[in-house]
Amino acid sequence: MAEGWVDERDKAILDTIYYCENCNMVLEPGDTDIERHRRDLPNHKLRKVLIVRCGHCGNIVTDSYAQYSPQLNRFWCKNCLSDKTNHREFYGDPRDDDLEI
Ligand SMILES: [Zn+2]
Numbered sequence: 001m002a003e004g005w006v007d008e009r010d011k012a013i014l015d016t017i018y019y020c021e022n023c024n025m026v027l028e029p030g031d032t033d034i035e036r037h038r039r040d041l042p043n044h045k046l047r048k049v050l051i052v053r054c055g056h057c058g059n060i061v062t063d064s065y066a067q068y069s070p071q072l073n074r075f076w077c078k079n080c081l082s083d084k085t086n087h088r089e090f091y092g093d094p095r096d097d098d099l100e101i
């Protein structure tokens, strides 16, 4: 694997936000709610959410709705990956055809 692909991947990330599963709310970096959670609510489950742009259709999606390909160095949204032809192009291996996404 090529070195620095994590750096390359980071460049594809537009933004990072947090989602609290207990409060059911989104916390943006710099938000006082994040501080409050770190200080007073350590048992709340904060999930890191990456905001990425789909390299195929250009839609802005969260990382749970996208897959990253180190070969293409791109995130693609699940919408694009649900297309079989796209799917093959993305993963580059026809044997992965029956892979669940
Ligand atoms: Zn919370």
Ligand SMILES: [Zn+2]
Pocket: 054, 055, 056, 057, 058, 059, 076, 077, 078, 079, 080
């Ligand atoms: Zn897409």
